[in-house]
Amino acid sequence: MDRPLLTNRIEGETAMSRRTLLQGAGLLLGFTLTGASTEPVFAAPASQVIENEITGTFAPNGFIRINPTGAVTLIMPMVEMGQGVYTSLSMLLAEELEVQLDQIQVQHAPPNHALYVNSIIGIQNTGGSASIRAFWTPLRQAGAVGRNLLIAAAARRWSVDPATCRARNGVVSDATGSKHLSYGELAEAAANLPVPPAASVKLKGPKDFTLIGTRAKRVDSSIKVDGRALYGIDARLPSMKVAAIAISPVLGGNAKTVNERAALAVKGVRQVVNIGEAIAVVADHMGAAKKGLEAAAATWDDGPNGKVNNGGIVRQLEDESKKPGVVARNDGDAEKALAGAAQRLDAVYQAPFLAHAAMEPMNCTVHLQRDRCDIWVGTQAPTITQALVAELTGLPRDAIKIHNHLIGGGFGRRLEADGTVLAVKIARHVDGPVKVIWSREEDIQHDMYRPYYLDRLSAGLDAAGKPVAWTHRIAGSSIFARYYPPYIKDGLDPDAVEAAAEPPYALPNIHVDYVQVEPRGVRTSWWRGVGPTHNVFVVESFMDELAHAAEQDPVAYRKGLLGHNPRALAVLSLAAEKAQWGSPLPARHGRGISVQFAYGSYVSQVAEVEVADDGSVKVKRIVCALDCGMYVNPDTIEAQVQGGTLFGLTAALHGSITFKDGRVEQSNFDTYLPMRIDEVPVVETHLIRNAEAPGGVGEAPTAIVSAAVTNAIFAATGKRVRSLPIDTASLKSSS
Incomplete structure (x- = not known):
């Protein structure tokens, strides 16, 4: 049976009743910004709501708001882009605040580094598989501070010791159980009590958790299914115009000619805005804007990057x-150990530029006025966006109002503010609000791409096949050098070497270094995992080469x-066991394994593939074992493993952005292929339960899947894949 399946298991987890499985379902979302509302005009952004709270609102910290009506609001520090933070982060708060999920409303946090910093990254953003780790x-x-203050307020009213009172489901009760006060009734009194330092409150131990670790249904599913969910592209404002854009096809180019008269002749077109690097046609609706843009027939001066080609970049x-x-790392003497090794292996690996191709293309709505700028957008980095717009407009930061939204696919693309900056440049010339929408072609051809990497590796084996030397040189762009320079220490980009500088294996002599290479005419940025997405492919593929040279089973070799x-x-052991490693397979079928430690989590995957005689590859099954430490919601984790695996598999099978004459050759889903439904394999998830600190999940399966698949291809065909995407022509049967 080849139809796609998704199955999940947790090691050590007992069978769950239907009642337990459904426990916690149904968070009532307030969506001040993100939209359960069906109204066409958005309510006030979180920043304004926080500044104008209802009198008597209990706000002990940046995360909690409880007003006298009893409404509990979580000011959500991370943006929801499909990873499930509305559910998992609400669970963290609800656990200690002693409320149920359906008692919490969610509101996006305003830009505020001090209150909402992602401690893993160091700034306020949603990335790095850090939502649970950071918060x-x-x-x-x-939650614990809020609960303690509400209990103290009730105890003061009853003239009893707070230690004799307890909170549950948003209600404080006395020791006898005869007196009860809701959080709403206590909000105003609690707001007048001194707030204790957060570090001074006692948190629950894992044995006392009632919500964390349980399966809570995704709280945002229903509004996404029935269309109530509002994304950035759904923004509607009075008198709003819509703009279609054409951006210079070559980075650094400028418009040469624009037929403005022809564009304005299209019914509904209001104006043509030429900002040099891009042309925008502003109209009453998108249809007119697109027709006007086509009529404008812009031509371009390519500028200094018109001769950039993929061959030259490589x-x-x-x-x-x-x-x-x-x-990045230098233990022992790798060169000396290589010279004395019984066997030496050398390899060069390559991984291409990759686009994000999120389902929701880039878009931004801007209303620029003399003293303020309102922005409706889905962004992973609100403070960076705010700062760049302030710099562009000359307005103070607090005059830049970010109305954040649900994101229809981020994958790192919306850590960048280039789309917002471009929209603001256009809005300077438009009277009133304007929504700027990129076409799919503009989105793919003007992305900020995962860097192209080229890696050189060497290893030495002793007479028994055990590695005695390992060298790994990584060449590629440094994203941190541009995006966040403080992370660069002595020229080393920590992301570029993650999962390469600290492989999970015991290697007595290891040398890893990094060469920063910045190709002209290409913008590079975060792509769901970045460094590890290529490093794990390289390290785990080369480790498989070592196992083969040592004439040992790949699993047994790694275990050693x-x-x-x-x-x-x-x-590793769990993935191999669940995948029935070693059991017989038909001809031209194979299994491959990979292991990684990245984002604070341990993962192993086994891929089972079939390679047809014509070289086409069918991935039949993926088995994933994951140890992410203390986990919050198994359902969310399993969804992330499935989605991340398929995202990484899409890239391994199809993903490549190439340049010719300065232009990106791919333009839409016919040339930058997504995985089709008939290509989707069975994906199994097996979680290991333990009490270690939480690790990240969202990017981990994306990084590990490529090596598992290419190692399986080698097992099936004897042909090693050292470059991505997989070249099926090279895998044709010679018989």
Whole structure:
């Protein structure tokens, strides 16, 4: 049976009743910004709501608002883009605040580094698989502080010791159970009590959790299914115009000619805005804007990057990768160990530029006025967006109002504010609000791409096949050098070497270095995992090469190098067991395995593939074992594993952005292929339960799947894949 299946298991988890499975379903979402409302005009943004709270509102910290009506609001520090933070972060707060999920409303946080910093990254943004890691403690502390103050307010009213009172489901009761006060009734009194330091409150231990660790149904599912959910592209404002844009096809180019008269002749077109790097046709609706843009027939001066080609970019990487780089790790003497090894292996691996191709294309609505700028957008980085717009307009930051929304696919693309900056440049020339929407072609051809990487590796084996030396040089762009320079230390980009500088294996002599290479005419940025998405492919593929050279089973070989690393060994063993590693398969079928430690989590995947005689690859099954430490919601994790695996598999099978004459050659889903439904394999998830600190999940399966699949291809065909996407022509049967 080849139809896609999704199955999930948790090791150590007992069978769950239907009642338990459905526990916690149905968070009532307020959606001040993001929209359960069906009204066409948006309500006030979170920043304004916070500044104009109802009298008597209890707001002990940046996360909680409880007003006298009893409404409990979580000021959501992370943006929802499909990863389930509306559910999982609400669970953290609800656990300690002692309320049920359906008692919490959600409101996007305004730009505020001090209150809503992502501590893993160091700024306010949603990325790095960090939502749970960053807010595991702060949100629980926020809830515990709120609960303690509400109990104290009730105890003061009853003249009893707070220690004799308890809170449950948003109600405080006395020791006898005869007196009860709701949180709404206590809000005003609690607001007048001194707030204790967050670190001073006692948090629940895992044995006392009633919500964390249970299966809570996704709270935003219903509004997405029935269309009530509002994304950035859904913004509607009075007198709003819509703009279609054409951006210079070559980075750094400018408009040369524009037929403005022809564009204005299209019914509904109001104006043509030429900002040099882009042309915008502003109209009453999108249909007119697109027709006007076509009529404008813009031509372009390519500028200095008109000769950029993929071949030249690869040659640049090849040349630069032959030079020593910044040292990321140097244990022992790898060169000496290589020279004395019984066997030496060398390999070069390549991973291409990749686009994000989110389902919701880039868009932004702007209303620029003399003293303020309102922006309706889905952004992963509200403070960076606010700062860049303030710099562009000359307005103070607090005059830049970010109305954040649900995001229809982020994958790192909306960590960048280039789309918003472009919209503001256009809005300067428009009277009233204007929504700027990128076409799919503009979105793919003007993305900020996952860097192209070229890696050189060497390893030495002793007479028994055990590695005695390992060298790995990574050449590619540095995103941090542009995006957040403080992360660069002595020229080393930590993301570029993640999962390469600290592989999970015991390697006595290891040298890893990094060469920063910035190709002209290409913008690079975050792509759901970035560094590990290529490093795990390279490290795990080369480790498979070592196992083959040593004439050992790939699982057994890895186990021999993981004795010091019990968590990595555990996920490897579990994945192999669940995938029936070693059981017979038909001809030209194979299994491949990979292991990684990244984003604070341990993961292993086994892929089972079939390679047809014509070289086409069918991935039949993916088995994933995951140890992400203390987990919040297994359902959300399993969804992330499934989605992340398929996102990474799409790239392995199809993903590649190439340049010719400065232009991106791919333009839509016919040339930048998404995975089709008949390509989707069975995806199984097996979670390991433990009490370790939470790790990240969203990017982990994206990074690990490529190596599992290419190692399976080698097992099926004997042909090694060292470049992505997979070249099926090279896998044709010779018989």
